[in-house]
Amino acid sequence: MNALRSLGVEQQVALLFLILFGLLSLASIAVFVPTLRAQHSEQADPHLRQLRDLRALWIGTVVFWLSWMSGPVGATLLFGVFSFLALREFITLAHTRRSDHRSLILAFFIVLPLQYVLVGLRSFDLFSVFIPVYVFLAIPVLSALAGDPERFLERNAKIQWGITVCVFGLSHAPALLLLEFPNYAGRGAFLLFFLVIVAASAQIVQELASRWLRRRPVARHIDRSFSYRAWLAGALVAALVGALLVWITPFRIWQAMLMGLVAGACGTLGEFVMKALKKDAGVRYWGNQSSVTGAVGLLDRVAPLCFAAPVFFHSVRWYSSLAP
Secondary structure (H helix, E strand, C coil): CCCCCCHHHHHHHHHHHHHHHHHHHHHHHHHHHHHHHHHCCHHHHHHHHHHHHHHHHHHHHHHHHHHHHHHHHHHHHHHHHHHHHHHHHHCCCEEEHHHHHHHHHHHHHHHHHHHHHHHHHCHHHHHHHHHEEEHHHHHHHHHHCCCCCCCCCHHHHHHHHHHHHHHHHHHHHHHHCCCCCCCCCCCCHHHHHHHHHHHHHHHHHHHHHHHHHCCCCCCCCCECCCCCHHHHHEEEHHHHHHCCCCCCCCCCCHHHHHHHHHHHHHHHHHHHHHHHHHHHHCCCCCCCHHHCCCCHCCCCCCHHHHHHHHHHHHHHHHHHHCCC
């Protein structure tokens, strides 16, 4: 671990991407070959689902690479675009009325840019309360001024929830790039990499464990595969992955395990919550109708990150305040 930590930033980045792209290439080959053999049989569906999962991992890896190459400013803009597209998917499938247009304009063209400007300026105190306090008070005021009381609470709650998940939650991911630690300057992207990897690992293991273990679903009408045992398995694997990635973090090994456990557990719970929202909206995937949503399931792919990023960010920031 000391030898890996002693490497320069560029050397660590090169090693990370060599390992990551190598593992993804091997996994893609391992899944693609059986798919060709089973493409005309009933066994093709599981392999096709695995290919879709790998495609999501490839997309996430390329996005992280672009974030690293573009620097903190470029990464912040990139995640701002993701927030816009994810919020568009969410709002398109939520029930709104003409009287909500003022609130939606506020959400898309004022709240979203300002949130990411606060990230870029490293105004983390204001960034943390801007949406939960000021925006949440402003949205119902605008809706009330429109003079439409029908389903008032439901409509405003949906808009507020969409902003919370798609803007507030996701904006914490690029904020990790701008956190500074003693003897850790210029390495904030490793924290984002750590978060993405442990959250993805927890989600994948949770899904696999739900197939292997005897199912005892927590909420059968939301997700028949989600169980406490599968969720715990995903969180524990995320902790182990966090320990393996300790050399790119400012943490000690037990701290990396704890951070991985927290991020992985929150990410899988976030995915579970988004499934409940999809059930309520009457869709299986947020982007299953690209002509309607304008994007193909982006919110499905970033949902774990939207829940894990705020908890992980504030845990890391709390750690930095205690670190010597």
